[in-house]
Amino acid sequence: MxxxxxxxxxxxxxxxxxxxxxxxxxxxxxxxxxxxxxxxxxxxxxxxxxxxxxxxxxxxxxxxxxxxxxxxxxxxxxxxxxxxxxxxxxxxxxxxxQLGSTPPAPPVHPPRTVLFVCTGNSARSPIAEAQLRRLTAGHVQVTSAGTRPRPQLHPHAVRVLRDHFGVDVASRHPRHPRHLDTLTGRRFDYVITLCDKAREVCPDFGNPAGQLHWSIPDPAAAGTRDDYPAFLQVAADIDTRVRHLLPVLATDPQETKP
Incomplete structure (x- = not known):
């Protein structure tokens, strides 16, 4: 024995x-x-x-x-x-x-609404938006915005989504970064800030219980031409966090907090 x-x-x-x-x-x-x-x-x-x-x-x-x-x-x-x-x-x-991997959470009705926020809306928040839309096949109403949006999506963000996750945001969802002010009056089940600076100024959109924060560094902060590895690391971090968010979205936000 x-x-x-x-x-x-x-x-x-x-x-x-x-x-x-x-x-x-x-x-x-x-x-x-x-x-x-x-x-x-x-x-x-x-x-x-x-x-x-x-x-x-x-x-x-x-x-x-x-x-x-x-x-x-x-x-x-x-x-x-x-x-x-x-x-x-x-x-x-x-x-x-021995625990095994669990499948993604099934879609719920009505669909959850999620807003991702960072400063420029040119890298972190659009990467999160694209990843959540991809992993839920559109069953979650997701958008992203910035407190001080840049003129356009960062080319490294476009590249990392295309080359490593098969998402072509440049052709499928062509748009300029969105200002957070354009969403005033909207209500979201979850508002997730991905930037420490944006967290300080982001309103609660009438649902403080759904306000979450992911402290993710700006991959473009170095401002160099060879900062693509930083975008790869940030995209991988966001992908992991989004995957763990899926079971949360399958619960009733009024009953179960993430």
């Missing part, structure tokens, strides 16, 4: 702590700063920072420097790492509990 293990898998040891579980569930909804987590959980900053460090060391949480205030950081729950950790946890208990 194989003796039982006396050590729980790392995910169990990390997530079982009540405060760390609260941090995980808060970050599962949106990227947040330390002071926002402190306010949300009503816990001292040094305690929140300590447990965030443990979650980062465990590979479940990452942090990125804010592009709005370089002295601040946004914390992000790495859902892919959580999925791998959960799969390993189930397998450690019994082989029958």
């Amino acid at each position: 194989v003796p039982p293990s006396h050590t729980a898998p790392p995910f169990v040891r990390l997530a079982a702590h009540p405060l760390r579980w609260q941090l995980l569930t808060a970050l599962a909804r949106s990227d947040l700063r330390v002071r926002e987590l402190v306010s949300l959980l009503a816990q001292p900053q040094n305690l929140v920072s300590y447990h965030l460090r443990l979650l980062r060391d465990g590979g479940l949480v990452t942090a990125t420097r804010s592009s709005f205030d370089g002295r601040d950081s946004y914390y992000h729950l790495d859902l892919d790492s959580c999925a791998h950790a959960l799969a390993g946890t189930g397998a450690a208990l019994h082989p029958a509990l």
Whole structure:
């Protein structure tokens, strides 16, 4: 007989702590700063920072420097790492509990409405718009806009969507970047900011519960001609986040928060 293990898998040891579980569930909804987590959980900053460090060391949480205030950081729950950790946890208990991949969430009626917002509406938000439209076959009403839109889509954004995801935004959805002001009065189930600067000025469109934030750096920030790898990295990050958004869109936003 194989003796039982006396050590729980790392995910169990990390997530079982009540405060760390609260941090995980808060970050599962949106990227947040330390002071926002402190306010949300009503816990001292040094305690929140300590447990965030443990979650980062465990590979479940990452942090990125804010592009709005370089002295601040946004914390992000790495859902892919959580999925791998959960799969390993189930397998450690019994082989029958090995988790497999789940299919995309089915479309719902009426269709969810989603708005992606960044500053220029030339790279991050149109990439997210195109990816969500592709993955849901048009079953989600999705649009994107910028707080200070650029004159046109960034050519690297057009290229990465075409070459790596098979989406030709230049020919299928020809348009100039859209200003956020043109959507005044519209209501969306979810408004997702992908830019730390845009988050500071984005209105809630009458639904603050559906306001989410993805802290994603501007791939064009370097302003160099050889910044295409940055666009590849950002597009891959957005693709992962959009895929994890699909099950959220299959729930009733009035009953279940992401």
